[in-house]
Amino acid sequence: MTDYAQYAATQHPAVAPDVPDLETRATGQAADLRLWLRMLSCCTLIENEVRSRLRTEFSTTLPRFDLMSQLTHAPKGLKMSELSRLMMVTNGNITGITDQLEKDGLVERMKDDSDRRSSLIRLTPKGKRYHRRMQRAHETWIETLLGGLAPTSRNTLFDLLGDLKQSTYARLPAV
Template identity: 65%
Template sequence: MQRTPDLESRTVPEDHQDLRLWLRLLTCCNLIEGEIRSRLRTEFETTLPRFDLMAQLLRVPGGMKMSELSQHMMVTNGNITGITDQLEKEGLVERVKVASDRRSSLIRLTTKGKRTFKKMAKLHEEWIRSMFGGLSEQTRSALFEALGELKAMTRPKLSGRS
C-alpha cells in the first residue's frame, strides 16, 4: 500500500529552512492529531471536538456558557451548539438556565459525562505518552522550550488579526 505524501515531503532542499520547519511542524501536528482522532473514533465512537468540549467542561465543574466554550475552543458558537446537542442527547452534558439571565444557559458535564470523559482522558494520556515516549527526556524538554519560544514570538503578531 502506497502512503500519501505528507506536507513536508513536498519540499525540496532549495526551499528555505523556515518553510521546511513550518511544514515539518504542521506534518507532525497532523500525524499526531490524526492518530488521536482515529483512536477516539475506534475506542469510544467519539470525535476530537466532542472530547475537547468535555475536557473544557471538566475543568469548570459549575459549567460554561456557549460563548465561553467557543472562545476556549476557538470555534464558532454554532459548532459548540451542534456538539452540545449531541452530547446532551447521550446524557453526557446538561444545560442549566442562568437565574440572572434567562436567555443564557450553562453547559456542564453530567455524572455520566464525567465518568465517560475520565475513561477517555486516561487512555488519551497513555496514547500521548506512547507517541512521545520514543524521544529522550532531553529531546522532549528541548522541543518544549523551542516551541515555547516560537509561541511567545508568534502570539503578539497574530493577536492583532481577526
C-alpha cells in the same frame, strides 16, 4: 530501517520509508516554511491517530472529547459563547456538539442565574465518568506517540516551542 520507517510502512503504507518527507524534500523553500511544514506534519500525524483511536475505542469524535475536556475545568458550567471562544469554533459548531452530547446524557443545559437568556453547559455524572476514561486513554496515547523522544530532546523541544510561541505572539498585529 528506522523505527519511524518501520511504523510508517506497517501502519501507513502510503508513506514509503525510503522517500524523504515533504519538508525534507522542500530544499528550495525558506527554512521558516520547512519548519512550519515539519510542525504541521507532526501535529497532523498525532491528531489523526488520536481521532482514529477516539472513534475506534470510544465511538466519539475529537470535537466531542475537546468540548467535554473544557467542561472538566468548569464544574459550574460554561456558556456556549465561552465554549466557542475556548475551542476557537463557531457557536453553531458548539450547539451541534452540545445537542449530541445532551442526547447521550453526557452534558446538561442549565439556566444561568446571572443571565436568564443564557444557558450553562456542564458535564453530567455519566459524562464525567466517560470523560475520565477517555482522558486516561488519551494521556496514554500521547505518551506512546511521543515516547520515542529521549527526555532531553523532549525538554529541548518543549523549550524551543515555548520560545517560538512567545516570538510569534510578539509579532502578531495588535487587535
